[in-house]
Amino acid sequence: MYISGIGRTEFGFSKQSLPQLIYKAIYEAIKDSPISIEQIDAIFVSNFLSGLCDNQLHLNSIVSSLLPELKIPIIRIETACSSGATALYQSLISMPHYRNVLVVGVEKMTHVDNIKLTGHIASASDRTLDQEQGLIFPANYALIAQQHFQRYNSTHEDLVLISYKNHQNANLNPLAHFNYKKVTMEMIENAPLVAAPLTLFDCSPISDGAAALVISDKRTSSRDIEIIGMGIGTDFISLSQRKELTSFEATKIAAKKAYDMAKVGPEDINVAELHDCFTISELISMEDLGFCKPGEGKYLVREKRTMIKGDIPINTDGGLKANGHPMGASGISQVYEIVMQLRKEAGKRQVQNANLGLSHSLGGIGGTSVVHIFRGE
Ligand code: COA
Numbered sequence: 257m258y259i260s261g262i263g264r265t266e267f268g269f270s271k272q273s274l275p276q277l278i279y280k281a282i283y284e285a286i287k288d289s290p291i292s293i294e295q296i297d298a299i300f301v302s303n304f305l306s307g308l309c310d311n312q313l314h315l316n317s318i319v320s321s322l323l324p325e326l327k328i329p330i331i332r333i334e335t336a337c338s339s340g341a342t343a344l345y346q347s348l349i350s351m352p353h354y355r356n357v358l359v360v361g362v363e364k365m366t367h368v369d370n371i372k373l374t375g376h377i378a379s380a381s382d383r384t385l386d387q388e389q390g391l392i393f394p395a396n397y398a399l400i401a402q403q404h405f406q407r408y409n410s411t412h413e414d415l416v417l418i419s420y421k422n423h424q425n426a427n428l429n430p431l432a433h434f435n436y437k438k439v440t441m442e443m444i445e446n447a448p449l450v451a452a453p454l455t456l457f458d459c460s461p462i463s464d465g466a467a468a469l470v471i472s473d474k475r476t477s478s479r480d481i482e483i484i485g486m487g488i489g490t491d492f493i494s495l496s497q498r499k500e501l502t503s504f505e506a507t508k509i510a511a512k513k514a515y516d517m518a519k520v521g522p523e524d525i526n527v528a529e530l531h532d533c534f535t536i537s538e539l540i541s542m543e544d545l546g547f548c549k550p551g552e553g554k555y556l557v558r559e560k561r562t563m564i565k566g567d568i569p570i571n572t573d574g575g576l577k578a579n580g581h582p583m584g585a586s587g588i589s590q591v592y593e594i595v596m597q598l599r600k601e602a603g604k605r606q607v608q609n610a611n612l613g614l615s616h617s618l619g620g621i622g623g624t625s626v627v628h629i630f631r632g633e
Pocket residue numbers: 337370374377393394450456457458459460461462533534581620
């Protein structure tokens with residue numbers, strides 16, 4: 257199966273409505289693909305919060321209203337922050353029935369008051385075990401960071417380096433949320449605390465945006481990128497139910513499935529997009545995906561190996577940290593970036609000799625994890 261077209265909007269604050277964001281991403285993806293909108297057989301729409309933020313559900317029907325001539329199957333997918341990656345997974349599962357499908361993800365969050373929005377985001381955690389205890393998302397990931405620091409002697413300075421790298425990469429990405437912002441190490445080191453040890457610059461921002469992909473069962477042009485591996489893993493929804501907090505079991509399961517299907521290993525990957533909703537999850541995900549042993553992610557960071565010019569560049573678009581995190585769209589925009597890299601169209605942030613790419617997306621606090629592997633020409 258092949259990705260024959262990609263499209264996205266800018267991430268960040270947007271005055272556009274949900275339907276306008278969706279339309280723009282679809283328009284860009286179709287413009288980028290040899291496949292026309294009339295050739296699309298089905299659409300998968302991913303979104304997490306529009307019910308809570310806008311009292312707008314039934315997004316599949318919204319998409320149908322935007323494309324009234326089609327009357328094709330359109331299905332909404334939700335797995336919290338990994339909704340976009342799960343929609344791609346589901347579209348691939350459906351491919352024996354279709355020739356071309358479209359995957360589009362959207363989120364609009366910046367218009368909602370931050371306290372209210374933090375509550376809405378917490379709906380991805382367990383109501384009784386987490387939400388009623390006040391365990392909001394930054395606090396969950398802060399607990400994970402505390403445990404990782406204690407067990408492996410990783411430090412907050414490692415997270416500062418991850419944040420700095422991702423902000424630098426976003427400066428090279430014109431569509432990124434923080435493309436405009438010049439961030440220094442001093443700004444990150446002196447940032448206000450959000451949930452100890454995590455500070456403002458450890459958190460992904462609140463972003464609006466949409467992204468879309470055209471998937472085809474056969475190669476349509478020399479710019480197509482092949483999808484060679486996919487896997488989903490799941491786990492308990494609440495950290496309080498897990499055996500350990502310093503890794504995500506769901507990612508290890510998803511990665512094994514994807515590597516086995518692709519017949520490659522972590523050492524073969526040239527460029528990766530990892531779910532860095534908080535900087536600690538980039539560190540842990542490197543370990544869970546096998547880029548290094550458990551507890552050794554800090555060395556990849558300290559030795560600059562995850563930078564664009566390193567041997568395993570991670571989050572070249574700025575990651576969720578600085579490209580932005582419009583949750584329903586994030587998993588799809590990660591794939592957008594991998595396609596740009598494997599097509600050698602990533603401009604100033606191009607990784608040299610990138611042939612195999614990987615995308616990784618977490619839902620909630622690792623209750624869902626989705627991994628895809630891609631091959632260029
Ligand atoms: N990283 C860096 N800078 C950020 C930022 C972030 N995550 N979020 C906001 N800022 C900056 C803004 O650009 C603004 O800078 P300026 O004064 O130079 O313009 C400043 O901080 C204040 O912005 P504001 O929107 O008022 O921030 P806030 O305090 O309302 O929100 C957080 C900050 C961290 C609470 C918010 O971004 C957040 O909740 N992030 C986590 C989202 C989340 O949980 N996602 C799910 C992950 S699974």
